[in-house]
Amino acid sequence: MKAKINGIAFTAGPFSARSGAPSIILVHGSGLAGAFWDQQLSALSRRMHTLAIDLPGHGQSDAPALDSVPAYAAALMAFIRTCGLPRPVPCGLSLGGAIVLQMLIDYPAELAGGILIGTGARLRVRPEIFDLIAADYPAFVAASGSLAAAPETADGVLAPVRELMAACPPAVTAADYRACDRFDVLDRLAEIDHPVLVICGADDQLTPVKYSDYLVRHIDRAQRCVVPRAGHLVPVEQPAAVNEAIRRFVERTFA
Numbered sequence: 001m002k003a004k005i006n007g008i009a010f011t012a013g014p015f016s017a018r019s020g021a022p023s024i025i026l027v028h029g030s031g032l033a034g035a036f037w038d039q040q041l042s043a044l045s046r047r048m049h050t051l052a053i054d055l056p057g058h059g060q061s062d063a064p065a066l067d068s069v070p071a072y073a074a075a076l077m078a079f080i081r082t083c084g085l086p087r088p089v090p091c092g093l094s095l096g097g098a099i100v101l102q103m104l105i106d107y108p109a110e111l112a113g114g115i116l117i118g119t120g121a122r123l124r125v126r127p128e129i130f131d132l133i134a135a136d137y138p139a140f141v142a143a144s145g146s147l148a149a150a151p152e153t154a155d156g157v158l159a160p161v162r163e164l165m166a167a168c169p170p171a172v173t174a175a176d177y178r179a180c181d182r183f184d185v186l187d188r189l190a191e192i193d194h195p196v197l198v199i200c201g202a203d204d205q206l207t208p209v210k211y212s213d214y215l216v217r218h219i220d221r222a223q224r225c226v227v228p229r230a231g232h233l234v235p236v237e238q239p240a241a242v243n244e245a246i247r248r249f250v251e252r253t254f255a
Helices: 034-041 069-083 095-106 127-135 137-148 155-167 170-182 209-218 239-253
Strands: 002-005 008-012 023-027 049-053 088-093 114-117 196-201 222-227
Touching (some): 034 049, 034 155, 034 239, 095 114, 114 239
Parallel strands (some): 088 114
Antiparallel strands (some): 002 008
16 A cells, blocks of 8 residues: 655555554665565565655655754654554664664654664765765666675666665755764664664675674664675565564564
């Protein structure tokens, strides 16, 4: 089901019949859209409610895009409130993971937990990334897939990701990376008192495993899953492994 609420477009998986099932809100990374999560939406719906959103200014959501993680977190929290989603558990990749961390810090009473994928408590961006986006966005799109994926990931697996990024206006992608570059909650992780799953690709060069290790060391109720033969785009590189990790987390935590 596709719909739009509060200007945020989303796709919902089949509604789970499981009593007390949590709501997993899937939040994409920089320059992408909710379709990034196509391999999670239906696969996870037997045990939980699933929704994949387009962040403001992305995909089918209303403009403008935002340029800070707290602003995105506030917009997503307003969406969750309006929808009345039961037991919300936001799940984010990269920028999306930063948004989830910010939500866990800013709105703890309104969330049941969080899932962090390929992200960190601080996300500095190299200046040449901004230069390439401004100078030659198609070249940035072409390079980003191979840079973000594990060496053995087939090019065909990455083609849909490149299509999503190519469809995103360069100014929006640049704003996303600026939001990442300013993001820093290193000193606030101890405030998080929710069950948290941290997933990372073993070959992630953008947010390497040490970022996930830091999160697990500083969030009391966090647990880690490192996925072999995957890089930064682990949900599309190894979807079955990611889906199984989320299923296990949900079954143990929200039984």
